[in-house]
Amino acid sequence: MDNISKTYEPQQFEKEIYAAWERDKNFHTTPEKSGEAYCIVIPPPNVTGQLHMGHALDETLQDILIRYHRMKGDNTLWMPGTDHAGIATQAKVEEQLRGEGTNRYELGREKFLERVWQWKETYGNRISYQLRTLGSSCDWERERFTMDKGCSAAVRKVFVQLYNEGLIYRGTRITNWCPKCNTALSDIEVEHETEAGHLWHIRYPFKDGSGYVEVATTRPETMLGDTGVAVHPDDERYKNLVGKTLILPLVNREIPLFADSYVDKNFGTGAVKVTPAHDPNDFEMGLRHNLEQVKVINNEGKMIDAGKYTGLDRYACREQIVKDLEAGGFLVKIENHEHAVGHCHRCHTTIEPLISDQWFVKMETLAKPAIEAVKSGELQFVPERFTKIYINWLENIRDWCISRQLWWGHQIPAWYCDDCGEMTVSETDIDECPHCHGKNLRREEDVLDTWFSSALWPFSTLGYPEETPELKKFYPTSVLVTGYDIIFFWVVRMVMMGLKFRGEVPFRKVFIHGLVRDEFGRKMSKSLGNGVDPVEVIDKYGADSLRFMLITGNTPGNDLRFYWAKVEFARNFANKIWNASRFLLMNLEGFDKNFKPTRADFELADKWIIHRLDERIGSVTKNIDRFELGEAARLLYDFIWLEFCDYYIELTKARLYGSDMRAKSTALFVLMTVLESSLRLLHPFMPFLTEIIRQKLPNAEGSIMLAPYPTRDELKDLLPEEDNIEEIAAMISGTVRTIRNLKSELGIDSRKKSAVVLKVTKPNHKKIFQENAGYITALAFAEPITFAEEKPAHAMSGVIEGAEIYLPLEGLIDTEKEIARLKKELEKLRKAAASTAGKLNNERFLSKAPAQVVQSERDKLSAAEEKISSLEQRINQLENL
């Protein structure tokens, strides 16, 4: 074979193969195609993003499922696309503008958006191309974008309907505000972290001069916006004081002392300063007690309407306030205090709760069916434990703030009329107020949270709001593959929207995976600089190795660590397959693809490997079906490397190099059959390697990705008639291993031919040993085997099921060492036998355990006893030498 290189070099063929697949439209499907629908919609990567390990894992899992189902004959669609990622993308372009010395306000909304679209055109396809390098078999002709025409239409329709049903409302609420991103955030976009802070104790004097109340706060600057102080109604300390008026220090505002059961008597001083404009709880209390909302911090985190503090940054103000309080004698003490502080999930700036006008989705009515769908089993999580997390979150859900003060995104389709003051929400753009026919309309400037359009992704990509054939055929989709980190952001919202607008769950199953961490178990992140670039891994080792590495040694839902050593392990596997294939291709001389051996042509090894392949087809398929891809990969690894390469191929060499042409043809037939089937079994995991090798095989044609996935049915005619082939093979390989071990124990070169005497202890096994004596001698480097009824006088012996094996002792051995070893082994055996015997004396065991188990215990015991007596004899023998 001149056209197959000595080592596996994925760089030589991966790109080319992918291009051919795409050119031949192997990824494409239509609703009309035959087969059961199997569909996955991709978790759309950020349009400006770059491939990272998380994607690589996510894509690999999906591609394995997709390729497997496609080969199985399902009508398989993998729907690709990207997400506009509001804040992230806008931030990138703003950064670019900063570099040019300008900003979005100078540019204006329209020009700015042009720039973002330009950015999207330039960088938006990068991620799609990077996905290709992984081998992802997406139907690229259908690629979508969350802000394309169809998705925008879906967003509009859904928004308007939800609004008309009262499920979307606009309101003045306290929301999480990021002063850096300059926008409101939803609750889940806030990350709480414990920080070491302080608790400032401050005196608020009574107006009538009758003393003071001491309050405690972690954010003293907010006192400028205080409009009350609250205590618990049952708190004896304050019972008589409730209703009195306090003077807010530094500001000299008169504020009431009131009672509210929200207050925890045991925390701090039991008195809470109340700042309705800057704290969610205070906001609620403010509503209950009709307090004024005084806003003292603006959108940029600077003080406003705050007298001499106006214009100060919130933290500078805090320092100043503390100084002033101290100077005024209001500050009692400062305690160290750990508390959870909210940070922006994107830029990590400390969140400032602020009052503003925002849009919200009412979640309760949407959440109920989403909970029900999981409880009824209509939607299943793999692994199951995530159901609990999902349900728990939905049962405690709060309304979803969907408006963002950004420009990049789906602009909310609401118009305010300056003439009559009415607001209109409309699916199509309007230029006249439907209430007063006025023309002075202003469109709502806010855009929607990115996750709003993502929530519609499973049906918007399939054609919604049109009732397309795709939607009919592929919705609900089969499975959603994603990390546990976005269950709340994305999965729950898709389920809610799918149920609401399609009346059905968007996917039957959610396959959750973990995070890819670095070698120390840390999250890969930009700030730590510990990320490994999958593109680099692919360049060095090939996509197949990266894929295989990400799959093996991992179970659903659990994090995995990235090690270069693991990539090498995968690459070695690829190289092993490569070389095994190369070996077969080099020995194809005389191969006739039309030759079909009969069962009589098969030798033990042939029967055995076919039997093993049959078993692996079953176990691999079963494990893919239950999403245990790591286990499936391991099964393939063991089968191909250990059983096929190390064992079976070695066994066929005698025939390949021999002169019996029929025997050679039979061996080649089995070799090529098993190789070809193994490649198909492995294809979903290592698509490139399996494709290029299979193309070189004379017994295969067409692209492997369109070939059928192996089934046990395929092997029906080849499977051995013996049902104990495994046992026979174990006997033979056991014999070989024993001979090798004996040699090794004696310090004899394993390649040196040795005489072997075999005493068959189970007469019905004699034929098997005789028939396979050739293998044994070849594999164990033995002289032709002598069958005997008696053991030789001085020999090293080993026992296997059904036979005793003797190596006549010639030359020197270390007798003492041998005796010690045997004694140790004897001890072990005696212990095991005693425990088995004990079990067999146990009446409860005898009466309760199934007959099979009891029998196997008995067999075990008698086998152990046999071994013990033979060991004892050998020790005796050696001691007498």
Added chain:
RNA sequence: GGGGUUGUAGCUCAGAUGGUUAGAGUGCCUCGUUGACAUCGAGGAGGUCACAGAUUCGAGUUCUGUCAGCCCCACCA
């Protein structure tokens, strides 16, 4: 404050519905390999399955508790 999850060989990890002597890769030790592959082969050492109870004829596997680590959720100023 709730909830989840992990603890198995030096290291990284498998061990579904409880059932022989608990596995793999890697590392270590021995030996071998000039024709498929040193990105290799044949062996070996190495484990009280975190700890303590419970259920069972039988527990790495089920249950309870303890310890240790990780994660998520949560409006205690």
